Amino acid sequence: MSLKQRLEELKDQGLQDIQAADNQQKLNDIRVKLLGKKGPITEVLRGLKDLSNEERPQVGSFANKIKGDLSSAIDDQLKVLDQKTLQRRLAHETIDVTLPGRPAPVGTPHILNQTIDDLEELFIGLGYEVIDGPEVETDHYNFEMMNIPRNHPARDMQDTFYITHDLLMRTHTSPNQARSLEKHDFSKGPLKMISPGRVYRRDNDDATHSHQFNQLEGLVIDKHVTMADLKGTLEVVARHVFGEEREIRLRPSYFPFTEPSIEVDISCFACGGKGCRVCKYTGWIEVLGAGMVHPNVLSRAGVDPQVYGGFAFGLGPDRFAMLKYGVNDIREFYQNDLRFLHQFQREVK
Incomplete structure (x- = not known):
């Protein structure tokens, strides 16, 4: 059998094997087997040295053509297999784009933020404006402007975290009231504001106290x-x-920045005032402090206390949420336990 005949035979057999291959691995094996350095075509080409000078280029050219034909056939079959694989995946992974999408889990506002937002909406409806301010405050605005001079014993009630001698983490949101009093133009109308925010005091963390908590203070001057x-x-x-x-009860109290000052109780929502564990069998629950703004606070801000007066109040959204939802430990609000927080989920608007 001549070299040409042997090459023709290898080509025919190779094309049959290529057509029968049904995966990429088999095609790769055929490529190595036919066209590799140890393949039969290479073996045939080694016999070119025995041919005459006239036959050698003809047979060599013919062998190269066969190698090219087989390589092209392998590439074509590879494309066919890729297309079949794609079709199988499309059939298996078909997506019906008309189906509704799967909703992604969406979080909801923290229960304390819900409580603050609810109170803000209430006061905005009553004509108040919401004022924000810095949490790092000066001693001047945090204490002095609130009628609490240095070495005054009332400061012991609000011992806090000092950064410098004159800078501290605010103990209440009252500094925002002082700044508003200084800026407000009473010729344009009364000052009605609330100031929610986080405050800090050096306090032991227990079921009812925290070194940080939320406060919402209100002020009306006219x-x-x-x-x-x-x-x-x-x-x-x-x-x-x-x-x-609910009914409320006012009791005399003392705050440096109001005079007269009151503590405010509400009739127990758990027992209707009859007496229970929630209200400690008194029928009343203490909820906030308030009073008429002290003349010294007004005069320090440049407001004439002989002409203008008003009231101020301060409440704790944390305490409101504890009472409203029956939470026994204030620390639950800050531990980010989803089992606790999921109890207060609401629909996001």
């Missing part, structure tokens, strides 16, 4: 504002948060 206006406002707040049937 001519002829009375304690009756304060009581009416606090009744609206109590009934909005704890139920329309």
Whole structure:
């Protein structure tokens, strides 16, 4: 058998094997077997040395053509197999684009933020503006402007974290009230504001206390504002948060920045005032402090206390949330336990 005949035979057999290959691995094996350095075509080409000078180029050219034909056939079959693989994947992984999408899990506001947002909406509806301010505060605005001079014993109630002698983490949001008093133009109308935010005090962390917590303070300054206006406002707040049937009780108290000062109780929402564990069998629950703004606070901000007066109040959204939802430990709000937080999920608007 001549070399040409042997090459023709190898080509025919190779094309049959290529057509029969049904995966890439078999095609790669055929490529190595036919066209590799140890393959039969290479073996045939080694016999070129025995041919005459006239036959050698003809047979060599013919052998190269066969190698090219087999290589092209392998590439074509590879494309066919790739297309078949793609078709199988498309058939198996078909997506119906008309089906509704799978909803991704979406978080909801933290329960404390929900409580603050609810109170903000209430006060905005009553004509108040919401004022924000820095958490790192000066001693001047945090204490001095609130009628708490240096070495005053009232500072012991609000011992806090000092950064320098004059810089500290604010103990209440009252500094925002002082700044608003300084800036407000009373010729354009009364000052009605609330100031929610995080405050800091050096306190032991236990079930009812935390070194950081939220506070929402309110301030109304105008001519002829009375304690009756304060009581009416606090009744609206109590009934909005704890139920329309709630009653409030005012008790005398002391705060350096208000005079007279009061503590505010609400009738127990758990027992309706009959006495239970929630209200410690008194029928009342303490919820916030308030009072008429001290004249010294007004005069320090450049407001004439002989002409203007008003009331201020401070409440804790953390305490409101604890009472409203029956949470026994304030630390639960800050531990990010999803089992706890999922109890207060609401639909995101």
